Amino acid sequence: MLRYLARRLAYVGMMLAGLVLITFVISNVTPADPAALAAGPDATPEMVATLRREYGLDRPLPQQFLRYADDLLHGRLGRSIQSGNEVAQDLARYVPATLQLVILAMGFACAVGIPLGMLAAVRRQSWLDHGIRVLAVSGVALPAFWIALLLQLVVAVWWGWLPTGGMLSIAADPPPTLTGMVLFDALLAGEWGTFLDAARHAVLPALVLSLPCLASVLRVNRAEMIEVLGSDHITAARAHGVAPGRLVGRLALKNAMLPTLAMIGLRFGWMLGSTVLVETVFDWPGIGLYAVNSAIAADFKPVMGVTLVIGFLFMLSNLLVDLAYGWLDPRTRGA
Amino acid sequence: MQRRDFLLGAGGLVAASSLDPAFGFEREGNRRILVFSGNQPVPILDPHQRYDWSTRMMQRCLYDALVRYDGTPARVIPWLAESWETSADGLTWTFKLAAAAKFNNGDALDAEAVRFSFARGLRLNKGISWMLSRHLKPEKIEALDARTVRFTLERPYPDFIAFLPLWFIVNPKQVLANVDGDDDGQKWLTANAAGSGPFRIRRWDGQTVMSLEAVPEYWKGWPMAEADRPAGVIFRVMRESAPRKAALQRGEVDIAAGLTPDDLEQLERVPGMVVTNDPGAAPFFIMMNTQKGPTADLNLRKAIAHAFDYDALITIHKGDARLLDGPFPVVTAGRIALDMPRRDLDKARAFMARSATPQGGFELEYLHVAGHEVQRQIGLVLLNALQPLGIRVNLVGQPWPTLIGRGANPDTAAAMTAVYVTPVTTSPDTVASQYASSAAGQFWGIHHLRDARIDAMVAEAAVELDAPKRREMYAAIQRRVLELQPAVFCMTANQRWAMRNYVRGFANQPLNLTGEVDLFPLYAARG
Numbered sequence: 001m002l003r004y005l006a007r008r009l010a011y012v013g014m015m016l017a018g019l020v021l022i023t024f025v026i027s028n029v030t031p032a033d034p035a036a037l038a039a040g041p042d043a044t045p046e047m048v049a050t051l052r053r054e055y056g057l058d059r060p061l062p063q064q065f066l067r068y069a070d071d072l073l074h075g076r077l078g079r080s081i082q083s084g085n086e087v088a089q090d091l092a093r094y095v096p097a098t099l100q101l102v103i104l105a106m107g108f109a110c111a112v113g114i115p116l117g118m119l120a121a122v123r124r125q126s127w128l129d130h131g132i133r134v135l136a137v138s139g140v141a142l143p144a145f146w147i148a149l150l151l152q153l154v155v156a157v158w159w160g161w162l163p164t165g166g167m168l169s170i171a172a173d174p175p176p177t178l179t180g181m182v183l184f185d186a187l188l189a190g191e192w193g194t195f196l197d198a199a200r201h202a203v204l205p206a207l208v209l210s211l212p213c214l215a216s217v218l219r220v221n222r223a224e225m226i227e228v229l230g231s232d233h234i235t236a237a238r239a240h241g242v243a244p245g246r247l248v249g250r251l252a253l254k255n256a257m258l259p260t261l262a263m264i265g266l267r268f269g270w271m272l273g274s275t276v277l278v279e280t281v282f283d284w285p286g287i288g289l290y291a292v293n294s295a296i297a298a299d300f301k302p303v304m305g306v307t308l309v310i311g312f313l314f315m316l317s318n319l320l321v322d323l324a325y326g327w328l329d330p331r332t333r334g335a
Numbered sequence: 336m337q338r339r340d341f342l343l344g345a346g347g348l349v350a351a352s353s354l355d356p357a358f359g360f361e362r363e364g365n366r367r368i369l370v371f372s373g374n375q376p377v378p379i380l381d382p383h384q385r386y387d388w389s390t391r392m393m394q395r396c397l398y399d400a401l402v403r404y405d406g407t408p409a410r411v412i413p414w415l416a417e418s419w420e421t422s423a424d425g426l427t428w429t430f431k432l433a434a435a436a437k438f439n440n441g442d443a444l445d446a447e448a449v450r451f452s453f454a455r456g457l458r459l460n461k462g463i464s465w466m467l468s469r470h471l472k473p474e475k476i477e478a479l480d481a482r483t484v485r486f487t488l489e490r491p492y493p494d495f496i497a498f499l500p501l502w503f504i505v506n507p508k509q510v511l512a513n514v515d516g517d518d519d520g521q522k523w524l525t526a527n528a529a530g531s532g533p534f535r536i537r538r539w540d541g542q543t544v545m546s547l548e549a550v551p552e553y554w555k556g557w558p559m560a561e562a563d564r565p566a567g568v569i570f571r572v573m574r575e576s577a578p579r580k581a582a583l584q585r586g587e588v589d590i591a592a593g594l595t596p597d598d599l600e601q602l603e604r605v606p607g608m609v610v611t612n613d614p615g616a617a618p619f620f621i622m623m624n625t626q627k628g629p630t631a632d633l634n635l636r637k638a639i640a641h642a643f644d645y646d647a648l649i650t651i652h653k654g655d656a657r658l659l660d661g662p663f664p665v666v667t668a669g670r671i672a673l674d675m676p677r678r679d680l681d682k683a684r685a686f687m688a689r690s691a692t693p694q695g696g697f698e699l700e701y702l703h704v705a706g707h708e709v710q711r712q713i714g715l716v717l718l719n720a721l722q723p724l725g726i727r728v729n730l731v732g733q734p735w736p737t738l739i740g741r742g743a744n745p746d747t748a749a750a751m752t753a754v755y756v757t758p759v760t761t762s763p764d765t766v767a768s769q770y771a772s773s774a775a776g777q778f779w780g781i782h783h784l785r786d787a788r789i790d791a792m793v794a795e796a797a798v799e800l801d802a803p804k805r806r807e808m809y810a811a812i813q814r815r816v817l818e819l820q821p822a823v824f825c826m827t828a829n830q831r832w833a834m835r836n837y838v839r840g841f842a843n844q845p846l847n848l849t850g851e852v853d854l855f856p857l858y859a860a861r862g
Contacts, residue, residue: 031747039462083525153577160585297736
């Protein structure tokens with residue numbers, strides 16, 4: 001198992017190195033000039049040159065890459081040319097907000113997707129099953145951007161039930177920072193008003209972010225449940241008079257959960273990437289919005305930083321899934 | 336489902352809908368907080384490092400300048416400086432500061448603070464420094480006494496005063512106390528303020544929410560009755576137009592900038608909503624590459640300018656735009672109206688016949704900002720307009736950074752590029768310089784025009800002290816620019832904001848940048 005783990009970690013290292021190289025190259029082949037943009041529309045060539053010098057953009061590209069790689073090895077992600085802030089500090093501020101959103105979305109997707117998948121499998125080919133499958137297809141097929149705007153219009157504007165965006169009411173003071181995730185910080189601090197406020201702000205973005213994942217979890221769980229429910233050991237258990245609830249909820253679900261768990265692991269990384277869109281529509285102050293703002297300004301260090309963080313978390317979740325598989329099924333360790 | 340279940344569900348929905356009465360003001364005590372929303376973040380607050388519309392809007396809340404722009408047409412009025420005088424040779428400018436001026440931490444705002452701020456702005460060589468760096472050296476700024484500051488210019492420059500509204504004064508004591516190495520306080524001033532303005536920072540996240548609280552004892556006083564003075568203002572950054580519109584409708588936002596023409600049209604019909612419609616100042620051009628490709632041919636440029644359908648510009652803007660009647664924006668001093676090209680296919684064909692490609696049969700690229708619907712529609716108008724000349728138009732949308740990156744070099748610049756050029760001052764020198772050879776490489780110089788006559792005229796006019804003579808020189812520059820047709824001179828779109836009908840104190844100032852609003856005089860009506 002340890003050798004397997006070491007090999008997987010080596011893969012992660014290599015993939016991260018590749019990611020760094022690719023993001024650096026892509027950032028530098030675009031014709032945009034970050035220094036010219038940061039210097040402002042009326043800047044003189046001397047002003048642009050000053051910024052280039054300050055941020056090392058006047059050096060040859062290989063030298064810039066080596067410097068960036070050296071920075072990464074020392075835990076630095078460079079500085080934003082737009083704000084002058086250290087990217088690592090910015091990310092430390094924005095990552096918790098994104099993680100909060102992803103955790104809530106994932107929790108919702110699992111809490112709804114798994115039971116619905118079970119229900120659809122048990123009532124296969126019924127109207128309920130068809131309805132649930134329509135929901136699953138919609139969750140994958142409908143563009144998140146469109147759903148987000150629609151929910152904003154209906155739930156926030158027409159019905160006035162929930163706010164249109166943001167993480168907290170804008171005039172509200174955030175709770176003391178413990179995790180950086182305001183919902184959990186408010187809970188830990190016992191600030192119930194702030195907690196409710198944060199929860200109300202999180203509902204729509206978390207719902208929109210969760211839909212594709214919910215649909216995937218639902219579909220995989222349904223398919224696995226159908227397969228397991230038709231297997232010999234379930235038939236035998238049924239013949240032995242095991243109660244239907246125990247049969248489905250314990251025996252069948254346990255066996256069907258392995259692929260579902262793998263799907264959840266993969267979707268976690270995917271969700272991090274999807275936050276770019278959701279955070280932009282709902283003005284959620286996470287790394288997705290940070291990446292969008294930076295990309296629009298051709299501020300590449302933050303974009304590269306966000307890409308690395310998402311890439312790393314994606315690989316980490318994949319690694320955990322692989323390890324779980326390797327642990328549960330030793331035959332996969334050599335694959 | 337049984338009827339009882341249905342009624343229970345419906346009752347639950349009604350109850351839930353009444354949980355949040357939404358529609359209301361942000362408040363602090365019995366005072367209201369105004370919420371403004373726009374699409375652009377404010378990554379740096381330091382007034383000497385950066386300015387753009389959102390940044391300057393916040394800087395104006397936190398800092399003061401010697402003078403400021405007021406009214407329409409824009410004129411310079413005293414602010415920190417209560418008076419000023421200029422020497423006969425135009426080299427020396429002396430300002431007398433208002434005795435009441437003070438920073439928000441209680442420190443006196445004196446001549447030394449003014450000297451320090453201008454010297455810092457020039458030394459950093461960022462943001463605003465381009466405005467004065469050719470004319471003023473840091474060592475030529477003197478604090479003669481506590482209330483008198485003198486600037487000695489390198490050469491006469493009548494436009495000097497036009498730039499001063501953008502030069503904000505920082506508190507030297509606060510800046511020097513927060514210097515990190517040799518950074519001149521830049522890091523600290525990125526998210527902190529050391530100013531004398533009507534607001535101070537309450538909470539700051541340049542990406543999403545900037546909350547400012549009013550300074551009750553603001554040295555200049557407040558323009559509204561004390562009971563109406565807001566507790567503060569909040570700038571909420573919302574990237575997309577649709578959520579911004581939704582927030583405005585829901586009452587989460589009091590005033591919003593950057594809404595699409597369609598959104599504004601819908602909001603005009605919403606009760607309780609006011610949509611402003613004032614003449615703007617940022618002209619829109621289709622810049623033509625004067626150095627490379629077919630558009631390097633003056634006759635072809637003239638043919639394009641006469642084939643273009645200008646009336647369609649007004650239609651695209653639903654009537655809320657004015658066609659340009661000269662190369663200079665309406666706010667620029669010395670602007671003259673000229674006989675501009677308008678759609679005339681006979682003239683267009685005549686110019687085409689004189690060009691190197693009389694039969695057409697080629698394609699021109701029209702480059703616009705990706706996702707900018709108005710620019711794309713203008714491209715479609717261009718596409719139709721040039722068909723009779725046998726010219727195909729390829730519409731290409733690219734991100735703004737890529738667009739200006741390509742435009743920096745005539746070899747990579749598109750044949751035609753869509754550009755808004757927002758004037759930041761009334762200075763005719765700044766606008767005229769956009770057509771000088773030195774402009775090549777800047778986004779407003781994507782035409783890459785090179786004309787020795789214009790270069791000489793721009794240099795001479797900049798230092799001319801005799802006002803009538805200077806006006807005539809700029810008139811000659813405008814005529815020459817039109818003669819060379821480096822762009823299709825299109826229109827100026829109206830400046831439009833949407834706000835709740837209780838917002839008072841709003842006054843459009845044409846020199847406000849893009850979505851910028853002067854938040855200082857705004858308040859919410861009671862009742």
